[in-house]
Amino acid sequence: MNQIFDKMAAFPRSGLMGGPTPLEPLQRLSEHLGIEFWIKRDDLTGLGGGGNKIRQLEYYLGAAQVEGADTILITGAVQSNYVRSAAAAAAKCGMKAVLQLEDRVPGKGVIYRSSGNVLLGRLLGADYMQYPEGEDEAGADQALRERAAELQAQGRAPYVIPLGLRNKPLGTLGYMNAAQEVLAQRDDFDAVAIPSGSGATHMGFLAGLRALGSTTPVHGICVRRDAAAQADRLQEVATRLAALLEVESWVTQGDIQTSDTALAPGYGRVGPKTRDAIRLMAETEGLFLDPVYSGKCFAGLIDLVESGKITAGSRVLFVHTGGFPALFAYQDDVLPL
Ligand SMILES: *Cc1c(COP(=O)(O)O)cnc(C)c1O
Secondary structure (H helix, E strand, O other): OOHHHHHHOOOOOOOOOOOOOOEEEOHHHHHHHOOEEEEEEHHHOOHHHOOOHHHHHHHHHHHHHHHOOOEEEEEEEOOOHHHHHHHHHHHHOOOEEEEEEEOOOOOOOHHHHHOOHHHHHHHOOOEEEEEOOOOOHHHHHHHHHHHHHHHHHOOOOEEEEOOOOOOOOHHHHHHHHHHHHHHHHOOOOOEEEEEEOOOHHHHHHHHHHHHOOOOOOEEEEEOOOOHHHHHHHHHHHHHHHHHHHOOOOOOOHHHOEEEOOOOOOOOOOOOHHHHHHHHHHHHHHOOOOOOOOHHHHHHHHHHHHHOOOOOOOOEEEEEEOOOOOHHHHOHHHHOOO
């Protein structure tokens, strides 16, 4: 029916999602913010603590299974939800996981290094390796490939889930599915706010909406880079996504909107805006956000409403991407005793 979604159907996908996640109105926050506020509960994707990476991993694990892999390798920050989710996906698919932890966030202590996602990853039976840099995607990927080559020499069948931009953006397909899922639930949003890190979630959702004819603005809330650098990155993801699907790029430069007002003091670091946003969501709606992504995204959304970029009374969708295990690793930043 839809040419782009038809092409997607050719990509192998492992069934990690139980089914659609809920779309819910948030009554009290709607009143508080003066908008009609809805939340897409992708914190409830189910497997291994949930979150957005489960949708992305469906395509990576699908490819790994087709290749006959028995081990997946992945890299991320120490408190990465992605590596924890990959360990859960590997367990479900009967594979081993090798998780490489990068030093991305300075000045963190023993709780950051041992609690939250690190505890869960260990519980999931993953093996760990370290990478001493945090801003070297190509180097981190290279280290994974070297470990994969060692495993191969030992007779294992490794599959690397790469981080860098120069790779096939398979995870982006997972968020095209999410956009389709939302449109089937409700198709009349005036604006969307979604976290923008690697860009797979943001671009996938945006590309999915546009492929299905929706023109709703999608505000990517920057969690790692400033708005201009993130927009450049998204342009590159869009180009690679179109190449992956062997079609002309259908996302325009004007579609790419990035907002970095909640980014300070930087990736994986919690400023007062994020702390307040996490507490507001918890105290008003009984829902948990995380300190690195969804808390920043909500803080950025509040800024968009307060600055009038999202107008009063708009019907707004907040995509909750999960991540709450990191709350335990950031307890001193979120709510010091
Ligand atoms: C990784 C992550 C994001 C960002 O997703 P990208 O696809 O890397 O942009 C957002 N929220 C949570 C909770 C995450 O773990």
